Amino acid sequence: MPHTTEWRVRLHLFEDDDGTTKAHVVLDTGTTALTGHGTAHCHPADANVPEIGDELAAGRALRNIAQRLLNTAERDIEDTGAPRPGTRQATGWPM
Template identity: 90%
Template sequence: MPHTTEWRVRLDLFEDDDGTTKAHVVLDTGTTELTGQGTAHCHPADANVPEIGDELAAGRALQNIAQRLLDTAERDIEGVGVPRPSPRQVTGWPT
């Protein structure tokens, strides 16, 4: 049963005057949208390198949305009658 689909990801970055970078990511599956957020703060003693703030905020937003996606998958698996995995078991179909 081959399956091919395309999901779209949009990642927006915003930097405030106080050195805070915020990231907002949207995953559009075609049937639903998941969102994630991340932030990074430049320490006053550090050099202001915007690329580093972008990388940290984007990475944290992607981690946030990844966790939301895994949580959704676990609920969906449970919804088709498969019990939740034990804390030691990796998320996915049980073996």
């Protein structure tokens, strides 16, 4: 049963005057939307390089939404009656 689908990701970055960069990411699957957040703070002794704050905040927001997506998948697996990933009896080669 092959299928193809497209999920859309929107990532917004905001920088405050105090050197804090915030990221807000939305994953739209067409049937649901998940959100993630991340922040980065520029230390006063560091050079002000906005791209680094953007990268850190965006990476943290994406990592946050990735964990939320994995948690959702685990709950969906449990709802089918299957055991939680990691609790199944291992077969084949270890990962």
